[in-house]
Amino acid sequence: MEILVDTVNLEQIRRYNKTLPLSGVTSNPTIVKKEGRINFFEHLREIRRIIGKNKALHVQVVGSTVDEIVADAHRITEEIDQDVYIKIPTNEEGLAAIKILKNKGLHITATAIYTAFQGELALAAHADYLAPYYNRMQNMNIAADQVIAELAQAIKKSGSQTKILAASFHNVEQVTAAIKNGAHAVTIGTDVVNAGLNVPLISAAVTDFKNDWKSLYGDVTIAALK
Ligand SMILES: O=C[C@H](O)COP(=O)(O)O
Secondary structure (H helix, E strand, O other): OEEEEEOOOHHHHHHHHHHOOEEEEEOOHHHHHOOOOOOHHHHHHHHHHHHOOOOEEEEEOOOOOHHHHHHHHHHHHHHOOOOOEEEEEOOHHHHHHHHHHHHOOOEEEEEEEOOHHHHHHHHHOOOOEEEEEHHHHHHOOOOHHHHHHHHHHHHHHHOOOOEEEEEOOOOHHHHHHHHHOOOOEEEEOHHHHHHHHOOHHHHHHHHHHHHHHHHHHOOOOOOOOO
16 A cells, blocks of 8 residues: 655655655645745755655646647656656546657656546556546545446456556545555545544543553653663
8 A cells, every 4th residue: 555645845745754654745736836836846856855766756737738748747757857757637638648658658647537437548548547536526426436446446457557546535534445445555635644643532542551551650661661
């Protein structure tokens, strides 16, 4: 299972790169907007410096035509590095661009996936990752679990190396459901990570354990025990 964070906030990336079993960082223009008008390429290079070469960095194009998408992809890889996963929306232009860019050896994440149909086409176009939008599917009454399960099945059947990178999560239940239904990777916003880990139930258990220990040995850790 690969865990990625869906943010370009440097402080949060530094934090979760230390604390989580992190496989990478994902972004899109809406996520970039949260940081204001940053120095785009320098900011992404800093993210690469933080996470290193062995973790994945996914960066989205903004061009709409095939030529624009291809040009965006080349600029991103020139400015950052060839290891970046280029996120391309899975529409007709996007699929055409994916075919061209895969032939040139670029890494591709087919994004904005709402249906198994889109995912099947991106799989056939040899995208490295398929990014179904879990919460956005639910908002449209599309069965997100079923789409992910069907894509997982299609990938298995094809014997392809393509992975499902589920995205657009608004709570932890959605994340675990995506994993259960066959997502190989999940990208999670820092609000959801925080909501899942910093909860009163966990803190209460930790406090109880600490108090029980303290009642026996006093206010010392195991390492400091005499
Ligand atoms: O890049 C995809 C994002 O995970 C979409 O998330 P969102 O639905 O919260 O905007």
